[in-house]
Amino acid sequence: MAKSSHSLAAQVYARLRQEIMGGTFAPAEPLRLAQLKDRYGVGFSPLREALTRLTAEGLVAAEPMRGFCVAPLSLEDLRDTMDTRIFVETAALKRSILHGDDAWEARIVATLHAFKLQLARRDESDPESRETLENRHRDFHFALVSASGSARMQAIIENLYLGSARYRVLRPGDRSAYLARNLEEEHTAIAEASLARDTDQACALLAEHYRRTAESLELAHRRQLGAATAAQ
Amino acid sequence: MAKSSHSLAAQVYARLRQEIMGGTFAPAEPLRLAQLKDRYGVGFSPLREALTRLTAEGLVAAEPMRGFCVAPLSLEDLRDTMDTRIFVETAALKRSILHGDDAWEARIVATLHAFKLQLARRDESDPESRETLENRHRDFHFALVSASGSARMQAIIENLYLGSARYRVLRPGDRSAYLARNLEEEHTAIAEASLARDTDQACALLAEHYRRTAESLELAHRRQLGAATAAQ
DNA sequence: GAGTGTTAAATTTTCGAATATACTTGTTTT
DNA sequence: AAAACAAGTATATTCGAAAATTTAACACTC
DSSP states (O other): OOOOSSOHHHHHHHHHHHHHHTTSSOTTOEEOHHHHHHHHTOOHHHHHHHHHHHHHHTSEEEETTTEEEEOOOOHHHHHHHHHHHHHHHHHHHHHHHHHOOHHHHHHHHHHHHHHHHHHHHOOTTOHHHHHHHHHHHHHHHHHHTTTSSOHHHHHHHHHHHHHHHTTSOOSGGGGHHHHHSOHHHHHHHHHHHHHTTOHHHHHHHHHHHHHHHHHHHHHHHHHHHHHHHHHO | OOOOOSOHHHHHHHHHHHHHHTTSSOTTOEEOHHHHHHHHTOOHHHHHHHHHHHHHHTSEEEETTTEEEEOOOOHHHHHHHHHHHHHHHHHHHHHHHHHOOHHHHHHHHHHHHHHHHHHHHOOTTOHHHHHHHHHHHHHHHHHHTTTSSOHHHHHHHHHHHHHHHTTSOOSGGGGHHHHHSOHHHHHHHHHHHHHTTOHHHHHHHHHHHHHHHHHHHHHHHHHHHHHHHHHO
């Protein structure tokens, strides 16, 4: 029982993705097949398939005949990603406000509530608590733009989210800037403006929210770069 | 000699992609591994890798334990794709006009010239001639947005182009609507407005260009649907 | 000592057999 | 006849050995 109906490749993909996002494998770190084969207890085929998928999604980089490595991070990519997110998500939010029905509103209310609950009980020292918070945060933002009516935009938004989430602050000590923000207020304001169908206000608040996030991520990324350099 | 340095998987990927785009495999047609294995003379591994990549890019659909098939087309997807293209590419053009340097201008002039040459000598009865025209058309449009300064946007644009190019009219007889347009004039006008740094005009012309394209593709797609239904 | 070729080791990539899953066809049961 | 079941067939998926390629180590020349 509890036997997953997914193929092995899909399972490996999920685990690998989680471990890259979680920092088990550092950016630019080589991903040796033999090593991963042992770690996951699978053959080459599903491994390769998972890595190929992750490569197409931008989480992994592949060099012909030289294997795979975790895709590197850079300040440039972070800025690009966050700028593009703001651009695409504000447009998607605008359309969602225009077309959103009751289910859309309900989904926003629901995900915001769940996010607030976790925000209140969060424990920064517990990785699992941090992950739950991150997931609920993501769910809320996806809910906001879920009525855009464009599957293509949805896919783009998900991919960009994935790309930016890699810059999350991994070390608890570096999360002070993030935590100093009044996240409950920021998200509530975005939700209220959206539900009130105040397009301009909602988009402005969302953009500002992401600009703050970008700033916070940039700061943390710089600090991490510094730490990495110092550690050499 | 002439031995490709690419891996087998990359070669299979390129061929498969070309054959899907070219209509060798019809939309929604199952892609049987044994059949492809024979056709390309390779083993399962590179085949699977190529199919996985194409799946991530949206050209192929995969069902767990049931293999792969060519991703289906639909009027809904066509509209979504073209709308999103207009949205993203006009923004990218705007930024390119803002940041574009001499190399950007030169690239526009060069690709437009090459496109015009092929337009003049085009032979609708020759598939190769049609493909060359399509490639040069693509090159011009990529050149327009090549100075956006955003690698993420670039990637999105390329993926959306790929998605929409599948709706190209494949049968020569159905290209009348496409050919009736004054393509030389349309593209020249876009290039001129861009080089003159007239952002609003350039974006308006580009959007209009894509709206016409969308219309033409919709027409052809409907016709093809009708033909497919009638043929049953 | 810097450069150059040569062998050995490590690693990726590919192949085809082996396995697991889905589909088909025919049979039985109700 | 419809539904449920049961082989048998077709197909996708996975494995581990084999082949191809890159990297490392080492000796040799200039």
